[in-house]
Amino acid sequence: MSQMPPSRHLPSLLAMIIFMQMLDTTILNTALPLIARDLQQSPLNMQLAVVAYALTLALLMPLNAWLCDRFGTRKVVFVSLLIFVLGSVLCASAPNLPFLVFGRVIQGLGGAMLTSAPRLVMVKAYAKSDLLRIINFIIMPALIGPILGPVLGGYLAEYASWHWIFLINVPIGAFAAWLTLRILPDFYHSGSHALHFDKWGFVLFGGGAMGFSLAMELAHRPHSAVNAMLVASGALLAWWAYYRHAKHSPQPLYGLDLFQVRTFRLGLWGNLISRLGISAMPFLLPLLLQVGLGHRASIAGLALAPVALAAIVVKPWVAPLMLRWGYRRVLSYNTRIIGCLIASLAFLPPNLPVLWLVPPLFVLGACNSIQFSGMNSITIADLRDHQNSSGTSLMAVNQQLAVGLGIALGATTLQLFSQYMGSARIHEAFRYTFVCVGLCTFLSSWIFARLHWRDGANLVKNQT
Incomplete structure (x- = not known):
């Protein structure tokens, strides 16, 4: 060292x-x-x-x-x-x-x-x-x-x-x-522990993740439904094999004891499902602005800036918000707000000036910031010291998986609707896509509703 x-x-x-x-x-x-x-x-x-x-x-x-x-x-x-x-x-x-x-x-x-x-x-x-x-x-x-x-x-x-x-x-x-x-x-x-790496666990866990992404990519292609289901089944089999492997391995890639921590389990699932819709937005919004609404690339880039700017502005208010209302209430209601905001983009008229997009996108960015901070902190809130390293690593991997799967979900949904409606009705295809991905995020609120009202109290008790 x-x-x-x-x-x-x-x-x-x-x-x-x-x-x-x-x-x-x-x-x-x-x-x-x-x-x-x-x-x-x-x-x-x-x-x-x-x-x-x-x-x-x-x-x-x-x-x-x-x-x-x-x-x-x-x-x-x-x-x-x-x-x-x-x-x-x-x-x-x-x-x-x-x-x-x-x-x-x-x-x-x-x-x-x-x-x-x-x-x-x-x-x-x-x-x-x-x-x-x-x-x-x-x-x-x-x-x-x-x-x-x-x-x-x-x-x-x-x-x-x-x-x-x-x-x-x-x-x-x-x-x-x-x-x-x-x-x-x-x-x-x-x-000696520095030389140990769970190679079989890495292959099985990664193979399952790659399989699900490939299945989603195959889903929108003509005559590939059977192949998509076969690949998805193979991914499930790989993760089942990882479960069996981790159950008997002395040093698994990610220990199964992590999932015995209720807040970690709920936080991980909530992170994955809610981010499917949220992660689709950075891919779908530029396409909507340029392909659906006919704006230039530079205008589309400027229109997206408020989303990230709001994330910075709202950061100081996250801890007081959690202290006042609690993780369960904030995350469950905030997830529904994000889902509704995403779905509301389906009703934008084709000739809408781009400046009218700034307020809803700013609010969406603020809600995203609250969501990410809340989900990340509640996920690791009750981990023990020996679980912190692997738990934090799995949470980071889960977030990146959600980004990839969310983009794949948004793209697959858009392609399915555009194939069904034709290129002349591409704006309608965008509308249905935003409703679907918004609904996905909205429905994930039931995961956070399963939190106890005192969950996360140990994270904000020192904020007073």
Whole structure:
């Protein structure tokens, strides 16, 4: 384990890495229709470029802790940055959709290692008394990225070229890799447990997640219903096999004892189901604005900025809200509000000025922020000390799975309706899609309604 004192530039390096990754997760969506035109694809087929990245993140994130223990944080971060830059170059040079998807998978391979390693360095490099100051500095890029991403993506695609969406990662990533070799501490663990990794659990758990995503992708294709059901059945079988494996393994990937914690179980399911609708919005909204309503990519990017801006504005009010009304009431009612807001987008008239979208999208962003903070904190509220690491890891994987599955759900629903109604009635297809994904989020409120009224009290008792 590295004993060198942290460089004064280390927080800036960690913030740069997190900013690059957060920017990359939001910059692509507004440019998808223009990329589809250049690649001679329908915009409704472009979800694979987003889903591939999200699912690669989700599937490979469990490797983070083991890789850092085995090879050291400096090597892991350096190699991950190089892989991420390589993936960005491949995406920028993509001549067709399959090549773009391949590049996004390579990007996700690097991005998966960058999700936890910088946070691990932060926790190990600084004393607990300094953590709040460091976290407040590093968290700002994570908040700015989702605001800047859609705007920058729209303007680059419209006024320069969509290739620059990926090429801007090259100088940032190369500079971060150079700094990593110079100033990043090299934390690792040489003990015997550092060499253990539940390989079979990783294969079975990841295979089930990949199977469900593939089944959803097959569902909208003509004459593929049987194949979709077969793949979904295989995914269920893989997860059943993981359950059997984890039951008898001394060190499973994710221990089954986590699911004996009621708030963790409800929080995990609520996270997954409610995010299916919420996660579809960053993909569906730019398509609605550009394909359905005929706005330019730059306008679509500006219209999405209030969603992320509201998330920052409402943050200071989340804890007092939970203290006043409790997790059960806030999460169950807030989920219904989000579902109704998503469904209300179905009733937008085709000639509506884009400025009229700002208030409802701002409210949606505020409600999303409350939802994410509440769901994440209640999920880990009652975990014991020895469960914190694996529980937090599973929650992060669950969130990335929800992003990928939510985009796949939104895209599949939109494609099914557009195939049924025809391209001339694409606006109606968007309407039915927003109602469906909004209903999905609305119905997830029954999960949070099963919380006890005092659940989460240990999280807010010190807020008075």
